[in-house]
Amino acid sequence: MKNELFHLGLLTIHAYGLMIAIGVLIAYKVVVYRAEKRKMELSPIYGLIIWGLFGGFVGAKLLYWITQIEAIVEQPKMLLDLSSGFVVYGGMIGGIAAGWLYCKKQRIHFLRHLDLFVPSIALAQGFGRIGCFLAGCCYGEETDHWLGITYHESHFAPHDVKLVPTQLFSSVFNFMLFFILLALARRKRADGFIAGMYLLIYSVGRFIIEFFRGDVIRGSVGALSTSQAIAIPVFLCTCIILIWQVRQFRGSLVKH
Template identity: 55%
Template sequence: MHNELLHIGPLTVYGYGFMIAMGVLAAWFVAEQRARKLKLACEHIFYLVVWCAIGGFASAKILFWVTNWREFLQNPRQIIGSDGFVVYGGIIGGILVGWLYCRIKKLKFLEYFDLMMPSIALAQGFGRIGCFLAGCCYGKETSGPLSVTFTNSDFAPNNVALIPTQIYSSFLDFAHFLLLLYVAKHKKADGQVAACYLIFYSIGRFVIEFFRGDIERGSVGVLSTSQFISIFTTVAGIILLLTVVKKQKQEANINLNSKG
């Protein structure tokens, strides 16, 4: 793959950065259009996207430093020029920043949490295409017919057939986006879409990790760092789903009793 898409004078447009930008713009467009249909305050969507993106990228970088703390401890100067990110850090950081923004602006967090999560899945789909172009987040060596061989990557081993985990992840993310739109259309209570995002993404990521070959991302026992985090995000999603469903049933019973 060629990460350098094109050159405009002295400016080089890189595939990874371009696809990240496309993902953010797509997330913004979809979230704003859905906000209009749901009659939510559209003026907040742009700021939510911007602040969540900033918080997400910062948290993704911090978690990357944490998972590689031994390497950076030996050579602290590598921190400045390190290229890696950990997606789970971005998800957690983006959610926290979104919660803080909603709290400051006195918005109903679960409403906007549900609104934004399909867009996050969409952005991740574009982001994984960027990973493919750059060669990062690569898979294990394979002799199977479905493989990719990088010849000029700064991240993946070159001239070796690898499992195209980036493409699989991108496909799952786009499918996840469509599934969350379906859930959003049929949801009974605020928070259900966000809960489903946490559950579906965590399960998918846990499975994909078995095929990843970039082992320098760290591990916890026999699990990769992302698999370890996936356990907790799955549990968090289940707890959130059960909580909002229980609350919805209680409110339905209260309304039924008041009418009776």
């Protein structure tokens, strides 16, 4: 596996960027298709995509910088590298925050649109993790298992040692999450329920997969990785909000 796939003149096509682009394109198509099926207005969908992508990029980069603050103090030039170094949870927080601001500005229902988007977010993440696998970032710990994969040209993963393919585990998990969310969305739910299930299931899956990661650059909080430390409050807060939402939704059905 290597990140540089081929060259088009002076342009180099990287596996990570290509998979991100494919994931975003397919996720966009799914969002538009589901919006049309629900007879939702499309103009705010396009705006939400742009705001969400920008907010996600900024959030993912900011959280990465926070986890690498000591290294940045020693090497400030790291701040100029905008093509690598992202934290998924930062992207989720930034994207959701940007979406909330856009919905507030346009006076449209935030949770209803968030429910529309989250299955596609999981789908895009699935493709993104394939990009990670090809590039060698977000790699797993060393292993002797037959499932282990070996890198020889990666700029991120150690070479000539078998590593747990955590990127592929994450990819399969995210694709499964995409289909689970689609199945849940077939029935009428309380606004925000699908988004809550996304956060709930993702935080559990991410917490488990993190135990097999080998890239210490992602940072840590005590014995936990940064992502595991974030996953715990996300899981607990989401549980509380979901319980409240479901009770409110059932109460409204009884009144009607």
